[in-house]
Amino acid sequence: MPTRILLINPVGTSAFDEPKKKYLSQYKRPDTVIDVVSLSKGPLHLEYYSYDALVIPEILKLVKKAEREGYDAVIIGCFYDPGLHEAREITNIVVTAPCESSLHIAATLGNKFAIIVGRKKWIPHMMRNVIDYGLKDKLQSFKTVDLGVHDLHKDEEETKRRLIKVAREAVNEGAEVIILGCALFFGFFKELQEIIGVPVIDPLIAALKYAELLTEVKKLAGWTHSKVCEYEPPPEREIKEWGLEL
DSSP: OOEEEEEEEOSSOOTTHHHHHHHHTTTSOTTEEEEEEEOSSSOSOOOSHHHHHHHHHHHHHHHHHHHHTTOSEEEEOSTTOTTHHHHHHHOSSEEEOHHHHHHHHHHHHOSOEEEEESOGGGHHHHHHHHHHTTOGGGEEEEEEOOOOGGGTTTSHHHHHHHHHHHHHHHHHTTOSEEEEOSGGGTTOHHHHHHHHOSOEEOHHHHHHHHHHHHHHHHHHHOOOOOOSGGGOOOOHHHHHHTTOOO
């Protein structure tokens, strides 16, 4: 049986749906089927807390829909990991996201990692995630290329130049692994890795491989998101009485 994974682009544009699907098809397992969807409406990027909050209800609806349609896993395709904990609370399928996946992989590949972001605005939110995931001691630094989400692929040569500059700075300061801190950094890791000489984590690939791994161990060993404490689901009675069905 193939592993079916749904990638949710949590923004109100489908512009990157097909490019991301084509990109991930190079890295998926042969038996993995990937579908990509975006929101029918909403902000076109999530660079602000308020935008992030606005998309979470739509993400949860898509996660429940994916579960009903028989998907094995969902990837929430933004490095802020919006709605990750909430989604795991309401579903029994695997849910992954780029930041958590990238951090855990990076923490096994070196003692210290650096995260490259687009703008300084992103750093506080991402820092909270690093702390929440228990990996603050592994963080060497944040570096910024001073580009917004939709600027990253406008002039890819300029983006590469900026990535090389700040990645070198991070390595000189002690980083052993570089994490690209935005899902729209897809496609840059391989060349950067060759130039810098340390592992460079592409967050979309990380989220995909993490989803495949967690799906496999769920099928083989029954290991999946615990429903005790953090991911304990809300009572069905309350959901029905309060009209909260997704």
